[in-house]
Amino acid sequence: MPLTAADCARLDAGPDAPAFAALRERFAPGTPGTVYLDANSIGPMPLAAPARVQAALDAGWRVARRRSWNEFDWLDQPRALGQALAGVLGAGPDDVRVGESTTVNQYRLLRLALTLKAPRRVIVAERDVFSSNRYAAQGIAHAGLAELRLVPQADAAALAQALAPGDVAVVALSHVDYRHSLRLDMAALTAQAQAAGALALWDLSHSAGAVAVDLRGSAADLALGCGYKYLCGGPGAPSFVYAHPRWQDAAWPAICGWMGHADTFAFEHDYRPAAGMDGFLVGTPAVLANAAFSAAADLWRGIDPALLDARHRSLTDTLDTLVAQQCGALGVEVSSPREHARRGGHVALRFAHAGALAQALVAHGVVVSARKPDALRLGVHPLTTTHAELWQAVQVLRSLLEAGAWRDPRYQGSSV
Numbered sequence: 001m002p003l004t005a006a007d008c009a010r011l012d013a014g015p016d017a018p019a020f021a022a023l024r025e026r027f028a029p030g031t032p033g034t035v036y037l038d039a040n041s042i043g044p045m046p047l048a049a050p051a052r053v054q055a056a057l058d059a060g061w062r063v064a065r066r067r068s069w070n071e072f073d074w075l076d077q078p079r080a081l082g083q084a085l086a087g088v089l090g091a092g093p094d095d096v097r098v099g100e101s102t103t104v105n106q107y108r109l110l111r112l113a114l115t116l117k118a119p120r121r122v123i124v125a126e127r128d129v130f131s132s133n134r135y136a137a138q139g140i141a142h143a144g145l146a147e148l149r150l151v152p153q154a155d156a157a158a159l160a161q162a163l164a165p166g167d168v169a170v171v172a173l174s175h176v177d178y179r180h181s182l183r184l185d186m187a188a189l190t191a192q193a194q195a196a197g198a199l200a201l202w203d204l205s206h207s208a209g210a211v212a213v214d215l216r217g218s219a220a221d222l223a224l225g226c227g228y229k230y231l232c233g234g235p236g237a238p239s240f241v242y243a244h245p246r247w248q249d250a251a252w253p254a255i256c257g258w259m260g261h262a263d264t265f266a267f268e269h270d271y272r273p274a275a276g277m278d279g280f281l282v283g284t285p286a287v288l289a290n291a292a293f294s295a296a297a298d299l300w301r302g303i304d305p306a307l308l309d310a311r312h313r314s315l316t317d318t319l320d321t322l323v324a325q326q327c328g329a330l331g332v333e334v335s336s337p338r339e340h341a342r343r344g345g346h347v348a349l350r351f352a353h354a355g356a357l358a359q360a361l362v363a364h365g366v367v368v369s370a371r372k373p374d375a376l377r378l379g380v381h382p383l384t385t386t387h388a389e390l391w392q393a394v395q396v397l398r399s400l401l402e403a404g405a406w407r408d409p410r411y412q413g414s415s416v
């Protein structure tokens, strides 16, 4: 039976409707009539975010100036934000800190893993992993600090082969593939890496805040992810970083800075790492970015990961079905896995002209993204997207496909 608009309305009126309506109201609306399916790039804005930034600028920068460091929570933000995210990441309450970019955190966790597992010096990564993760590893190898071993994909067989020589320090994987949204089995692959004496490092950029993640339950060693995608930290928001408690005090961090010193304002001559995750702090926190992020953090503190996961499943199952039913004969194929447990935050479509089609969709009020060569990404945010919006988006997609809109010269330019 094909899904109908009425079915989508019924799904939006289900037993969780009041809870999700209340959550949606805590986000600022975008342009009326526009459907935003871009949470895989930049998540929606919490209503409270502008006032938080304004307060940091006004009461902080303008009025209190340097007194702000004592009068406000500026120095504590990396810890407070991390604590707010812990639940949705399945981390312990003090296992997470927020700071630096995802790429910088990838670099420093790789370096930490190499230190922890010395003299092993091999990094295993996926060949087609997000470019910046590969570049971070290549840079470490180029400096002569490691050897990079790329696997075609992170399945058990490919990993077994890569791990066989017994020289691997760390297996660095993306929980969800940024193109086609394949979600890996974090517990199984972590266990496989650890059984071979390696650490497992996870990039959660395309799962954190979209689906339930279980860092402690899967025994992952190290993890990080973008703050600006599903976590709604704001444009350019800092990344989060996680270390399992068994590693938090096991070595000096890869970048030692005064904020990660055991006694920052003693200005001691020699570095001494702060205990636990505080050792992962580096320099002065990005106060304005953290102020924006704090609005989302307030939301995450109260979210039940199981409810989030169920909502995401309902939405992405609906989208998957609608696309297959209405657009399957028009040359697009749903390329993300059908099973929710194997799918990440976005639903992906394979289409040879994905870039042009994405631009046509954006021009027609459906904000999506594309990645070369052929991935069209529809990033669904469980706290704001509705089933009715998905219906609307798929009607637009179908009409553009029927009209061959991707051929229009206006949509041929490159786009981020």
Ligand SMILES: Cc1ncc(COP(=O)(O)O)c(C=O)c1O
Binding pocket: 101, 102, 103, 104, 130, 132, 133, 174, 178, 203, 205, 206, 226, 239
């Ligand atoms: C999976 C993944 N890892 C890393 C990054 C890079 O993050 P950043 O630019 O914050 O360093 C991105 C950016 O989109 C990403 O999708």
